[in-house]
Amino acid sequence: MKPGHGEVLLAEGDPRVREDEERLVEEFRRQLDEGMWAAVPVRNPGSGRREAQMVKQYGDIPPDSERVIFFPRASGG
């Protein structure tokens, strides 16, 4: 999510393919270095409700995730 633009596709690829994964890891790190927060929409296995899961490392991303959403970190308004 980019202020003033909304949703912007940063990178896409199959993480099982090595070249794609390297590109995804690089973009993931770049976004976090820029101070963005990363979250993955998931379904709570207990309640069945949808929620988000914050990820701080590429390895934290659930393997079956379709996307990671980056958004500016929250600050007091």
Added chain:
Amino acid sequence: MLLALLALALVTVVLAAPIAYRRATAWRLERARRRPAHAGGLDLTLYDPGRERRAEQRARELLRSCVNEEEWGMYRDLGFIRVAGRHARRELDRDRGPRPAYAYLVYPHKPIVAYVPESGQLLSEYCVEFPDLTGNGGRHRLPASDDVLAKWMALTSDEDRVIRRANMHLVGRQLDPARVRRDLWRLAEWERRRGNREQVHQSQR
């Protein structure tokens, strides 16, 4: 004598005209080529009036794909989303399922409001924003639906962190308490109608 000079001048002008025209054209083209994109330091980038509308449309689709069906319906019909609070001070308040001890109302570009669903008591408002970190200048903000999604993701994934970062105030600093109470009443009515519809669907099966 004068007539001869005039005739000579006329011939000179006629002969020189094509050369002067070619020189002028070349100079004009060269000047246009060298002109910078931001002439005089002014940003002449064309304003796209549809950009924000398209961004909001994409943001709505993204929000819809992330939240629960009930939450999407709530946002579509009422303009805000309720998110259940995760913490409970008393053992009694744990695992209350659809009736949490406290909850938040998430509005686009407005503070998050904490309240007690059972009593309707308003607890506090949390001012939080997601500022532009790119440093490109200007002060853009997220589209409305992206702002709601960012709050939803922050609250459902790491409630403590977003609440710690927010500025907390008593309800009434930015939001009108009467309006929030009216929204709670609208939410109750919305849930009642939704419950009725589901009952009708189940009885028809």
